[in-house]
Amino acid sequence: MPQFLMNxxxxxxxxxxxxxxxxxxxxxxxxxxxxxxxxxxxxTTGWVQSLVSKPTNFVAGFxxxxxDLNNTYEENKELKSRIENLASLESQVQGLKKDNKELRDxxxxxxxxxDYEPLPATVIGRNPDRWHEMIIIDKGKLNGIEKNMAVVTxxxxxxxxxxxxxxxxxxxxxxxxxxxxxxxxxxxxxxDEYGLVxxxxxxxxxxxxxxxxxxxxxxxxxxxxTSGLGDVFPKxxxxxxxxxxxxxxxxxxxxxxxxxxxxxxxxKTVMVTKRTMAQAVDxxxxxxxxxx
Amino acid sequence: xxxxLLPLFFLFLFILESLFVQYIPNGLFGANRIIAPHFLFVGxxxxxxxxxxxxxxxxxxxxxxxxxxxxxxxxxxxxxxxPFIAYLASKLMNIMQTNILIAFxxxxxxxxxxxxxxxxxxxxxxxxxxxxxxxxxxRFYPTLILNSxxxxxxxYPLKRLFEKHAESLRDx
Numbered sequence: 001m002p003q004f005l006m007n008x009x010x011x012x013x014x015x016x017x018x019x020x021x022x023x024x025x026x027x028x029x030x031x032x033x034x035x036x037x038x039x040x041x042x043x044t045t046g047w048v049q050s051l052v053s054k055p056t057n058f059v060a061g062f063x064x065x066x067x068d069l070n071n072t073y074e075e076n077k078e079l080k081s082r083i084e085n086l087a088s089l090e091s092q093v094q095g096l097k098k099d100n101k102e103l104r105d106x107x108x109x110x111x112x113x114x115d116y117e118p119l120p121a122t123v124i125g126r127n128p129d130r131w132h133e134m135i136i137i138d139k140g141k142l143n144g145i146e147k148n149m150a151v152v153t154x155x156x157x158x159x160x161x162x163x164x165x166x167x168x169x170x171x172x173x174x175x176x177x178x179x180x181x182x183x184x185x186x187x188x189x190x191x192d193e194y195g196l197v198x199x200x201x202x203x204x205x206x207x208x209x210x211x212x213x214x215x216x217x218x219x220x221x222x223x224x225x226t227s228g229l230g231d232v233f234p235k236x237x238x239x240x241x242x243x244x245x246x247x248x249x250x251x252x253x254x255x256x257x258x259x260x261x262x263x264x265x266x267x268k269t270v271m272v273t274k275r276t277m278a279q280a281v282d283x284x285x286x287x288x289x290x291x292x
Numbered sequence: 293x294x295x296x297l298l299p300l301f302f303l304f305l306f307i308l309e310s311l312f313v314q315y316i317p318n319g320l321f322g323a324n325r326i327i328a329p330h331f332l333f334v335g336x337x338x339x340x341x342x343x344x345x346x347x348x349x350x351x352x353x354x355x356x357x358x359x360x361x362x363x364x365x366x367x368x369x370x371x372x373x374x375p376f377i378a379y380l381a382s383k384l385m386n387i388m389q390t391n392i393l394i395a396f397x398x399x400x401x402x403x404x405x406x407x408x409x410x411x412x413x414x415x416x417x418x419x420x421x422x423x424x425x426x427x428x429x430x431r432f433y434p435t436l437i438l439n440s441x442x443x444x445x446x447x448y449p450l451k452r453l454f455e456k457h458a459e460s461l462r463d464x
Binding site: 026028042053056163202266 | 303306307310312313314317324326359362363364369370410413420430431
């Protein structure tokens with residue numbers, strides 16, 4: 001035993017394993033914000049990353065533009081055929097918007113769960129280890145970003161804000177596995193069905209929407225959007241389209257496999273959504289305190 | 293100025309990894325394959341092999357914790373594995389001759405250890421639920437291929453750079 005304790009290397013190894021477990025335990029627990037050394041390091045590297053990512057973004061964009069030139073003719077043809085439909089759709093939307101506004105005025109209801117303020121941001125980094133699918137964006141607390149806000153691209157929801165520092169923040173993508181990462185969703189059909197986006201099938205590249213009541217009628221091709229219930233997500237953000245419906249493990253609920261609308265790779269710019277309704281509630285509370 | 297050259301070089305590799313996954317199209321090796329670059333770690337292993345154990349371990353620890361804080365947000369995984377594998381590599385080099393082929397093999401071995409180590413840890417803390425065989429097929433082999441290409445391309449320049457650095461250390 002004394003011999004065993006004399007071995008310096010073994011002791012260093014054991015001590016470092018204990019430190020490792022302690023550190024992992026520390027960082028895995030539910031944290032509302034990062035500790036200040038972590039914030040400092042993240043901000044500093046974030047600054048360097050944004051310095052580097054701007055010129056690379058420019059070069060990558062240039063290369064992409066050249067590639068785009070190759071199939072301009074085909075695309076033009078297709079887009080022209082689509083634009084004809086677009087004009088009629090636009091007039092419809094205008095009409096509906098006006099109707100909606102009038103009806104809302106009658107009800108005296110100004111804000112809905114749907115309203116949000118988009119905060120555009122540029123992607124400055126991505127986790128190279130690829131077990132934890134995360135991207136780093138160049139907007140932080142000073143720009144009004146908070147934890148758990150929904151992050152979207154033009155095509156749909158991609159994830160939520162995992163942590164915020166002063167000048168940058170980290171976005172956890174929907175494709176990363178995290179049991180705590182649940183998003184309330186609506187499957188749009190004749191009747192809306194509610195479910196939770198939970199987990200990602202890496203091999204099929206499909207999102208799993210779980211906890212759908214077993215009587216629900218869900219068909220292939222139906223659209224899945226966020227419900228805006230519970231957390232700080234606004235309502236109506238596109239998640240994807242249903243590909244397959246199956247019974248869950250115990251046969252009590254249904255699980256829908258959903259093809260995500262957004263591409264989880266090749267993300268350059270994103271939009272962080274700030275729900276206006278939640279903010280309004282917050283303001284009311286603070287106003288009330290001031291009056292007292 | 294020369295003092296800052298090495299940290300800056302490693303910082304460049306550190307950011308290069310992130311840029312690589314951001315811009316290289318997904319599915320380079322087939323649709324579902326995942327390739328993870330370990331350019332920074334290749335640099336660290338070459339530093340350990342050509343400059344020395346002490347330098348290698350210090351740089352591995354610093355860049356390991358930087359990697360954990362900035363990219364992974366779970367402190368400990370790379371902070372432990374980078375120096376640990378760098379230490380093993382330096383032990384291996386004690387019994388082998390230092391030449392470019394051996395350096396290539398040792399760093400490839402180091403990357404393999406790193407991948408398996410990170411997989412086991414992530415499996416323990418439920419970051420992934422991939423079973424071992426599909427991990428090998430989907431991620432392990434493509435990653436090794438990518439990184440061996442990287443070592444073949446940059447191995448000789450890296451060797452030159454670190455040998456120069458070791459010489460200037462000796463001169464001081």
